[in-house]
Amino acid sequence: MEPFTSLTATAAPFDAVNVDTDQIIPSRFMRKPRDDENYHTFLFHDIRYDEDGSEKPDFILNQAPYRDARILVAGHNFGCGSSREVAVLALMANGFRAVIASSFGDIFFNNCFNNGVLPIRVADETAARLRAGLHASPGASMTIELEPQTFTGPDGATYEFDVDPFRKHCLLGGLDAIGLTLEYENEIKAFEDRYRQERSWLYP
Amino acid sequence: MAQPRTMFEKIWDSHVIVDRDDGQTLVYVDRHLCHDGSFFAFDLLRDTGLPVRRPDQTFTVPDHYVPTRGHSLDDSADEERAEMIVKLDRNAKEFGVTIFGLSDRRQGIVHIVGPEQGISQPGMLIVCGDSHTSTHGALGAIAFGIGASEVSHVLATQSIWQRRPKTMRITVTGERPFGVLAKDVIMAIIARIGAGAALGHAVEYSGPIFAAMSAEERLTVCNMSIEAGARCGMIAPDETTFAYVKGRPYAPAGEAWQKAVAYWKTLPSDPGATFDKEVSVEADEIAPMVTWGTSPEDALPITGEVPDPAEQADGGRRAAMEKALDYMGLVPGMKLTDIQIDKAFIGSCTNSRIEDLRIAAAVVKGRRVAVPAMVVPGSGLVKRQAEKEGLDRVFTDAGFEWLESGCSMCVGMNGDTIDPGERSASTSNRNFEGRQGPGARTHLMSPAMAAAAAVSGRLTDVRELSSTSSEED
Structure with a gap:
């Protein structure tokens, strides 16, 4: 996993709420190989392109100022619905490394961390203010610093954010969880031995 | 006297392997269900060179890509989809896990098959790389969906890192009105509280309506917990649950059954247990429901x-x-x-x-x-x-x-x-x-x-x- 330390990039405002992972990547692309050269086109495919494959000009990421965006600023319940991890991969294929929203679907939230994408939860008013600022100055960039847990908004103001210390540690080091968990092999083994005794009916 | 605990807390506590000071908990997974969409997770596992840690606790069944107008690979819409089913077969064989394959009568949707086979039981912690894993909580279990990376983690370690979710009790008061089904009850709840209302929460459904429901109806209710954003949904196990589980192929039998039931009876939330959030809905407000928009709310x-x-x-x-x-x-x-x-x-x-x-x-x-x-x-x-x-x-x-x-x-x-x-x-x-x-x-x-x-x-x-x-x- 690619480490995440800091990021300065164009931020795109995404005004819809309850953005489900079916919209982020329609299910028909889930069987495609992860190295498909068109993977970036799967992101938001059906709201981003017309049936003939041409771009819908209204869609935010098709607009000139946001083409290089690597930060998405959304509303509440972003990434709800299906557990499909490819929703994060499709964002990454377009260069996105951070999503700021007032809330996230739980599974999407975890999937982000497991792929080196930083999801940042902020208050509803903060998310709304950031999006308004980004609409007011199209193409404005933001800077996210993971170590001090801060980001600067399009207004130049600095905001602090919370991040789980364990997740932060993994992101900063680009560490995958399996490797870390294996360090607890003794604990897992001890748990299993005791558990199998106590719950013998689970192990006929 | 011990502090009264919710059903969620009891099951959660009994699955904790490691509790880190930073709030992360490594919890043990009793049953891991995989399907034909899990191929990427098996690829990730293969990259690590590790085996499946507990093949006997891992069950697989193709469901997402399977053809419905005939049940052979030739009936698949195209080769790409057929390949998804073949991959699961190959992975199951390579890693030595149980599979209910396309030609097996027991094949079906993973969340139907788990309870039907008695693989899902009360008191368990169950995961699957599918958001509707919340279904299995209807039997009095903690069951939640995970992403592909997490699936590979569970395959390799039989455990998963989680932050303990908050608890929410959704109580429906009163009796079920005429013509109202379990689906109407859960749809009415989601319409009332919203699609993101239960984010970060383990939901317990409570009230006479749920107590009077069949086990299958409860599965319908808990299935849609994720549509309110819930980490999981659960209903206290009772005689209805036990009767449903009893005699199923993977359910305990004989002396083991007695032991299991004795334990399962301790699972319901203690009187006086507190939830982080309480929601109440009156049954007589519920009627047959339909959606008109593009969110379940x-x-x-x-x-x-x-x-x-x-x-x-x-x-x-x-x-x-x-x-x-x-x-x-x-x-x-x-x-x-x-x-x-x-x-x-x-x-x-x-x-x-x-x-x-x-x-x-x-x-x-x-x-x-x-x-x-x-x-x-x-x-x-x-x-x-x-x-x-x-x-x-x-x-x-x-x-x-x-x-x-x-x-x-x-x-x-x-x-x-x-x-x-x-x-x-x-x-x-x-x-x-x-x-x-x-x-x-x-x-x-x-x-x-x-x-x-x-x-x-x-x-x-x-x-x-x-x-x-x-x-x-």
Whole structure:
């Protein structure tokens, strides 16, 4: 996993709420190989392109100022619905490394961390203010610093954010969880031995 | 005297392997279910060079990509989809895990098969790389969906890192009104609290309605917990649960059964246990429900009208409603019963169990479909049971297609989709844009309501249809 330390990039405002992972990547692309050269086109495919494959000009990421965006600023319940991890991969294929929203679907939230994408939860008013600022100055960039847990908004103001210390540690080091968990092999083994005794009916 | 604990806390506490100071907990996984969409997780595991740590606790079944008009690989919509099913076979063989393959009668939707086989039991912690894993909580378990990286983690370590979710109790007071099914209850709850209301929470459903429900109805309720954003949904195990689990192939038997039940009886939340959040809904507010928009929270009683965004004070909500109505091709003020449909789908992990099919068949009996309609049983065993009861004939006589088990048109991944602009009456769980195919317009409802819509060609109050039928009788 690619480490995440800091990021300065164009931020795109995404005004819809309850953005489900079916919209982020329609299910028909889930069987495609992860190295498909068109993977970036799967992101938001059906709201981003017309049936003939041409771009819908209204869609935010098709607009000139946001083409290089690597930060998405959304509303509440972003990434709800299906557990499909490819929703994060499709964002990454377009260069996105951070999503700021007032809330996230739980599974999407975890999937982000497991792929080196930083999801940042902020208050509803903060998310709304950031999006308004980004609409007011199209193409404005933001800077996210993971170590001090801060980001600067399009207004130049600095905001602090919370991040789980364990997740932060993994992101900063680009560490995958399996490797870390294996360090607890003794604990897992001890748990299993005791558990199998106590719950013998689970192990006929 | 120990502090009173919720059912969630009891089960959670008994699965903790490591509690880190930073709030992360490594919890043990009793049962890990995988499906044909899990291929990437097996690839990730292969990259690590590790084996599946507990093959005996890992169960796999193809469901998302399986064809429904025939159940051989040749029936697949294309080679790419067939390959998904073949990959699962290969992975199961390579890693030595149980598989209920395409030609196995026990094959079906993973969330139907788990409970049906007795793989899912009370007190367990169950995960699966699918968001509707919340289903299994209906038996009194912690069950939640995970992503592909997490699936590979569980395969390798039989454990998963989590932050302990908060707890929420949703209490429905009063008795179930006439004509209201489990699907209506959960749809009404989501409409009331919103699609993100339970984010970060483990939900326990409480009240006489749930206590009186069959185990299958409870599975329907917990299935849609994720549509309120919940980490998991659960219902206290009781005699109904025990009777449901007993005698199933993977359920404990003999002395082990006695031990298990003794433990399961300790699971319900203690009197006085506190939840981080409490929500209360009155049963008599619940009627047969349908969705009108593109989020499961966009639901109303069938007696209602398409809502008017202009009446919304909240700007965000107003914009979302306008967008949804535009996508759905509906205008405010239109009676929901005036909405014409193009297709009906009875199936999915929400509503494809034998009781669902009995309910739908009772509505369909003696009538004819007005639109193309299909029934996709949740498993090969559900299908066989339905055929034993003659339900297949009821459906086919009425003009329904009677198909093979799988996820089918709930998610359209096997090629069973609705054409752009078409409108479905569907017993599935998500009415998201494009969920049943690009441009598809989905109306969620119960199996009785979908059956009623299929025979009348429009959204219909099944209570009125039923009364007409009984007069004819």
